[in-house]
Amino acid sequence: MSAPKTNNQTLLPYAKREDFHVGRATELTGRDRRLYRFLEILPGAASWITLIGMLALSNFAPFIAAYFIIGFAIYWVLKTAFLSYHLRYNWKRLRHHLSLDWASLIERFEYGHIYQVIILPFYKEPEAVVDATLASLDAVNYDKKNIIVVLASEERAGLDAQDLAVQMKDKWGSEFGKFLITTHPADVPGEMAGKGSNAAYAAEEVRTKILDPQGIRYNHALVSIFDIDTILYPDYFNCLIWYFMTCEFPLKSSFQPVPIFNNNIWDAPALARVVAMSSTFWEMIQQERPERMATFSSHSVSFQALYEVGYWQKNMVSEDSRIYWNLMIANNGDYRVVPLSYPVSMDANAADTLWQTVKNIYKQHQRWTYGVENFAYIVYHFSKNKTIPLRRRALITFQQAEGYWSLVTNPIMLFILGWAPIFLGTQAFHQTVLSYNLPLMVRDLLSIAMFGLVVSAIISLTMLPPRPKDKSRFKYIVLALQWVLVPITMIIFSAIPGLHSQTRLMLGKYMGFWVTPKTRK
Amino acid sequence: MQSPSQLEPLSRRQRRIIFILSILLFLITVPLLVFYAIGYRVDFSDAEQNIRTVGGMYVSTENPDSEIFINDEPVENMRLFQNAAYIQNVSAGQHQVHVQGDGLTTWVKELPVYSHLVTEANSFNMPASSTVRFVSPQINDLGNPVYDKVNESLRPFVQATTSQTIIFATSSNPVLGNVNPEFSFLETIFASTTEDRALLAQKESFTPDRFSFTAPPVFGTTTASSTRVVGDVALAKEGADLFVYWRGDKSDIPFYFCVFSSSYETIASDYGSHVVESIFSTSTSTLATTTFAKNNQLCRTQISIDRKWQSVIWFEFMPGEPSLVLLQLQAGIYVVEIDDRSWQNVQQLYAGDNLTMLINGQQIFVRDGDIYFELLTDPLTINN
Numbered sequence: 001m002s003a004p005k006t007n008n009q010t011l012l013p014y015a016k017r018e019d020f021h022v023g024r025a026t027e028l029t030g031r032d033r034r035l036y037r038f039l040e041i042l043p044g045a046a047s048w049i050t051l052i053g054m055l056a057l058s059n060f061a062p063f064i065a066a067y068f069i070i071g072f073a074i075y076w077v078l079k080t081a082f083l084s085y086h087l088r089y090n091w092k093r094l095r096h097h098l099s100l101d102w103a104s105l106i107e108r109f110e111y112g113h114i115y116q117v118i119i120l121p122f123y124k125e126p127e128a129v130v131d132a133t134l135a136s137l138d139a140v141n142y143d144k145k146n147i148i149v150v151l152a153s154e155e156r157a158g159l160d161a162q163d164l165a166v167q168m169k170d171k172w173g174s175e176f177g178k179f180l181i182t183t184h185p186a187d188v189p190g191e192m193a194g195k196g197s198n199a200a201y202a203a204e205e206v207r208t209k210i211l212d213p214q215g216i217r218y219n220h221a222l223v224s225i226f227d228i229d230t231i232l233y234p235d236y237f238n239c240l241i242w243y244f245m246t247c248e249f250p251l252k253s254s255f256q257p258v259p260i261f262n263n264n265i266w267d268a269p270a271l272a273r274v275v276a277m278s279s280t281f282w283e284m285i286q287q288e289r290p291e292r293m294a295t296f297s298s299h300s301v302s303f304q305a306l307y308e309v310g311y312w313q314k315n316m317v318s319e320d321s322r323i324y325w326n327l328m329i330a331n332n333g334d335y336r337v338v339p340l341s342y343p344v345s346m347d348a349n350a351a352d353t354l355w356q357t358v359k360n361i362y363k364q365h366q367r368w369t370y371g372v373e374n375f376a377y378i379v380y381h382f383s384k385n386k387t388i389p390l391r392r393r394a395l396i397t398f399q400q401a402e403g404y405w406s407l408v409t410n411p412i413m414l415f416i417l418g419w420a421p422i423f424l425g426t427q428a429f430h431q432t433v434l435s436y437n438l439p440l441m442v443r444d445l446l447s448i449a450m451f452g453l454v455v456s457a458i459i460s461l462t463m464l465p466p467r468p469k470d471k472s473r474f475k476y477i478v479l480a481l482q483w484v485l486v487p488i489t490m491i492i493f494s495a496i497p498g499l500h501s502q503t504r505l506m507l508g509k510y511m512g513f514w515v516t517p518k519t520r521k
Numbered sequence: 522m523q524s525p526s527q528l529e530p531l532s533r534r535q536r537r538i539i540f541i542l543s544i545l546l547f548l549i550t551v552p553l554l555v556f557y558a559i560g561y562r563v564d565f566s567d568a569e570q571n572i573r574t575v576g577g578m579y580v581s582t583e584n585p586d587s588e589i590f591i592n593d594e595p596v597e598n599m600r601l602f603q604n605a606a607y608i609q610n611v612s613a614g615q616h617q618v619h620v621q622g623d624g625l626t627t628w629v630k631e632l633p634v635y636s637h638l639v640t641e642a643n644s645f646n647m648p649a650s651s652t653v654r655f656v657s658p659q660i661n662d663l664g665n666p667v668y669d670k671v672n673e674s675l676r677p678f679v680q681a682t683t684s685q686t687i688i689f690a691t692s693s694n695p696v697l698g699n700v701n702p703e704f705s706f707l708e709t710i711f712a713s714t715t716e717d718r719a720l721l722a723q724k725e726s727f728t729p730d731r732f733s734f735t736a737p738p739v740f741g742t743t744t745a746s747s748t749r750v751v752g753d754v755a756l757a758k759e760g761a762d763l764f765v766y767w768r769g770d771k772s773d774i775p776f777y778f779c780v781f782s783s784s785y786e787t788i789a790s791d792y793g794s795h796v797v798e799s800i801f802s803t804s805t806s807t808l809a810t811t812t813f814a815k816n817n818q819l820c821r822t823q824i825s826i827d828r829k830w831q832s833v834i835w836f837e838f839m840p841g842e843p844s845l846v847l848l849q850l851q852a853g854i855y856v857v858e859i860d861d862r863s864w865q866n867v868q869q870l871y872a873g874d875n876l877t878m879l880i881n882g883q884q885i886f887v888r889d890g891d892i893y894f895e896l897l898t899d900p901l902t903i904n905n
Contacts, residue, residue: 070558071551078543085539089531288531339530427772428816431638433577436607437558 014385015309015330022377023192023315024510035383037508039376043401044506047408047499054417055424062425066438069418073445076414080452083285090284091459093341094258102238103141109245114146115177115221116237117206117303121152121198122228125518127164129229129347132263134172136230142237148178148210148221152202156186156193178210188314194513196319199225200311203303211303219251221303225312225320229518230298231263231345239342240300247338252331254324255300256293257340258283260463261348266471268350270482272357275365275493276348277460278486287339292399294321294374295337298344301327305335317513318371325374329381333388345465347518361493364516369498372404373505408498411490418442446487453483560637562610574636576613580620581605581643583842583899587622589644607639615791620644626868630860633781633791641776643844647856647868651681653894656707656886659698661688667698676873677892704893711877711888749836751843754859756826756836763826763833765846765859771813771820775844777860779820788819792862799823799861826857827865839898840883847885849878854887854896870896 014020022028025037057065118137122130130151137149149172153165165181173179182205184198191197203223211221222244226232236257244250261276268276286293295301297320306312309326312319328335349364351357378400382393421429422439429435457480464479504511564573580589582604589596589606596608611634621627625646634640655677657666669690673679678687690696749756753769767774780796782788789797799821802809811822826836831850839845839856848855853872858865870885877888885896 066558067555070554071547074547074550074554078547082539082543086531086536093530289536290530341530426816431816431818433560433575433609433637433639434558436577436579436639437560437609440607441554441558 010307011310012308012330014332015326017384019384020326020330020381021310021313021315022380023313024373025376025508027315032380036376036380039379040373040508041506043372043375043404044499044502046401046405047502048506050405050409051412051417054413055420058417058420059424059426062421062429063432063434065421065425066429066434069413069421069438070441070445072413073418073442073449076410077445077449080449084452084455086285086288087281087459088455090258090287090341091462093287094284094343095462097239097340097342098233100235102235102242106238106241106245109241111241111245112143112146113220114241114244115148115211115216116142116146116240117148117150117211117221117223119150119152119199119202119206119223119225120228120230121154121195121202121225122157122161122165123154123515124157124161125228127167129518130164130168131171133226133228133230133232134168136232138172138175139234140232140237141234144175145177147176147237148180148206149173149176150180150182150202150206152182152184152198154184154186154193154198180206180210182206191314192316192513194314194317194319194515196312196316196322196513197314199319200314203306203311207303207307218304218307219302222300223303223306224298224300226298226344227346229263229347230259233343233345236342236344239340243338243340244302249334249336251302251304252327252335253301253338254295254305254327254336255338255340256283256287256295257298257300258287258343259297259346260343261346262463262465263345263347264350265348265464266468266475268348269354269357270478270485271354271489271493272348272350272361273479274482274485274489275361277456277463278489278494280463281456281459287341290337290339291395292403293337293339294324296320298346316373317367317511318374321371321374322377325378325381329378329385329388332385333392349516351517358492360517362497365493366497366501367511367513367516369407369494370501370505370511372498372502375400375404376505404498404502408495408502411487411495412499414442414446415487415491453486456486457481457483574613575610576634576636577611577639578608578616578618578632578634579605579639579641580608580618581641582620582646583644584622584625584646587620587625587644587646590619590621591616593617593619618642618644620646622646624649628866628868630866631863635781638781640781643777643858643860645842645845645856645858645866645868647870647898648682651871652897653677653681653683653871653887654897655683655685655687656704656893656895657687657698657701658704660701661696661698666701667696669696669698671892675890675892677889677894680872681894683894707886707888707893710879711886711893749838751838754838754843756838756846758833758836761828761832763828763836763846763848765824765826767820767822771815774815774820774822775859777844777862778822778824779815779818780862781818783817783819793864795825796862799825824859824861826859827861827867828857829855829867835878837878837880840880840885847878847880849876854878854885856898870898 019028019032022036025033025040028036054065120133151165151168153161162183169179169181182202184201188197211218222240240255243255247253258280260280265273265276283296299320305327309330312323313326316322324337349357349361351360379397382388382397419439422435425435461476461480501511560575562573562575563571565571567573578591582589585604591608591611596606613634613636615631615633617629617631619627619629626649628644628646630642632640632642655666657668659667659669661667665686665688667688667690671689673689688696753767753773755766755768757764757766767778780788780792780800782791785797785801788800800809800812800819801807809821813820826846828848829850831852833848833850835849837847839847844859846857846859848857851874854870854876855867856870857867871887873889875890879886887894887896
């Protein structure tokens with residue numbers, strides 16, 4: 001198990017446990033290992049049992065299966081309406097936040113002592129991607145003397161990446177208070193090559209090379225970890241300061257912007273656009289129910305909070321959400337995510353060819369849905385840390401279990417298994433009006449649920465970056481109509497990679513970190 | 522502290538209200554839709570019984586342009602698939618269904634519908650007038666049939682319709698045509714004796730580059746008394762009568778072998794006396810040995826084919842359609858459905874008393890006198 005580099009005395013009491021940063025069952029022994037392994041198996045087993053059970057029910061008890069499917073389709077309609085309501089609400093809030101003059105709003109606060117530490121982990125992304133991110137950072141409405149940029153490179157990325165980091169420092173270094181290049185060493189024992197280990201290394205480097213020498217207190221440093229393709233909106237840090245200064249527990253909170261995957265939206269194929277905007281919409285919905293939120297992708301958090309748990313985990317894939325669970329569990333439940341309802345722009349997953357795009361999206365979503373590894377971590381530590389209120393533990397366990405289960409099973413049950421009784425049912429079933437009404441009813445209910453897509457289409461059009469001159473106005477129509485692809489994308493890029501991830505975890509075939517390729521035209 | 526945002530996040534209370542409303546809606550909607558799907562309907566027009574039960578009909582049609590009528594009312598917007606319609610909300614009882622289309626023979630049947638159950642039927646609509654593709658001894662460069670010194674008033678030419686342009690050559694209007702290899706081959710196959718076929722084989726040098734039989738053809742006149750089998754269904758002539766037998770697994774038996782009713786009287790009234798006689802033995806309370814119960818149905822394994830009181834000269838399953846039988850009777854060629862519930866629809870394909878038939882794959886070839894042609898029944902083929 002990888003131990004945090006920070007001084008053990010500075011860690012929160014619970015974070016000092018040997019198993020605090022457990023990444024997988026094999027890192028434990030004895031009863032703990034068996035418990036953790038069971039928890040790794042559980043999500044995949046539940047999904048497979050549901051799907052196979054649905055087939056069996058369709059074959060042996062088609063009437064019950066048909067009633068269940070009707071109920072499930074109604075549930076889906078209501079869920080779509082419920083989530084669309086949240087989405088629309090957050091959209092209004094996000095637009096409102098974009099219209100605010102945040103700089104004047106935070107004038108009343110004394111925040112000159114707060115430093116913004118920007119960690120930008122990167123691997124082999126091209127110069128254009130890194131340069132655009134730094135350019136957007138340079139354009140923010142914030143005193144850049146208080147901005148510390150950390151360009152976190154990987155040794156295993158080779159000399160080209162190191163050269164690029166130096167080149168970027170030469171170009172942008174003078175614009176910010178500090179500009180630090182870190183190089184995460186390759187093949188560190190106990191680490192998984194990935195963003196978590198790189199970010200953790202960079203954070204410790206910042207501490208030892210800038211914060212401590214400069215005498216910057218850890219609770220005066222706000223760390224924002226951004227994917228290397230993140231383009232900031234001008235008032236991001238002002239908005240962050242406002243929430244940091246006004247929230248009830250600033251040092252016990254992570255701050256989550258809305259990642260809008262639209263940097264390259266005009267060049268991405270329809271599939272990539274739908275998948276990208278769907279991910280954005282999901283985060284927007286979550287912003288309206290923060291008790292369900294974990295940090296995702298780009299986010300901000302105080303350095304002190306990070307330091308108290310030993311930074312990001314280095315031995316697992318989903319470090320962006322895991323850091324929230326680390327913090328929540330180490331703080332005995334006294335930790336939360338504050339939704340900013342303020343956007344950051346990132347790249348939609350688009351490659352040079354459609355097929356490569358499809359493969360990349362699948363891999364990216366397989367990595368995201370591998371966040372199911374958090375389920376074992378959460379429940380395992382909930383069984384250990386009894387100081388977290390039982391109600392909260394129970395609620396989070398249920399929400400997480402339901403989330404991972406529904407991610408995989410719901411689209412497959414609705415769009416594929418919904419028809420299973422018709423094909424697998426007995427002859428006695430096929431003679432009934434129920435057998436004939438079932439597909440019609442499911443079709444009609446799904447058509448009603450498609451209304452949610454209309455809301456999505458309208459909102460997505462309002463979130464587009466300016467249309468490039470070489471793109472026809474006709475493309476707006478395509479961008480609206482592309483939402484009919486949702487049933488396909490839900491299965492191919494959500495349910496199947498999710499099932500793939502859960503199955504791998506269930507079988508103990510643990511995944512490594514896959515870096516999403518970023519390009520810029 | 523004043524918020525910069527006039528828009529606060531959704532409050533817990535607001536979210537809880539929406540959540541509870543959703544649950545209530547779910548709890549109300551699920552039983553309503555389940556009852557609807559099972560076949561219950563609310564009917565306020567009946568003061569005594571507001572809840573009534575319904576059944577349905579599922580009618581398949583071969584022609585996508587045909588229209589379906591129930592009790593003379595057209596069925597609209599009910600198609601599930603291209604060639605089938607599901608009609609909902611049909612009240613229990615006897616209903617006449619007919620399927621018709623321009624230029625097609627109308628298919629009519631009277632069938633019972635039971636609450637919560639769906640009555641199935643396979644309709645078929647043959648061309649109202651015989652539609653053929655002539656296979657002439659010669660063809661011109663465009664592929665049109667060329668007949669030399671053949672009387673235009675022969676029966677096939679005046680009785681059948683065709684999309685082909687037929688050219689009749691005479692001594693005053695000679696037309697040079699090419700030998701039609703398809704005709705040569707048909708002539709060989711239709712020849713009734715081995716000597717004739719050998720003679721023809723010497724006469725023609727046939728290169729099967731544009732016409733060939735995909736399988737040994739079913740030749741009409743020599744096998745009239747044998748049994749035909751398609752899948753698990755057998756067609757056999759016994760004496761003067763023709764019967765269809767189910768030989769497969771009981772669970773796979775086609776719907777038209779089975780009836781929903783269980784008593785002699787109800788089967789007789791719902792499906793006809795000929796059906797009840799095939800299900801029960803002479804005693805009205807005893808099932809025939811060929812009858813078995815399946816789910817809530819009674820199924821027989823034998824159905825008699827209506828031969829219109831004529832002698833059966835030749836018979837075969839309709840190519841590609843095992844629920845239909847192709848019959849050559851004394852007065853011509855007919856298609857008969859196996860489904861005998863209420864009655865069997867019999868539709869004439871071609872009238873004539875001096876015919877020879879053969880089937881090649883999906884094609885029906887006929888020789889009427891010295892004229893050869895293919896009978897067309899598929900609407901897509903006819904339209905092309």
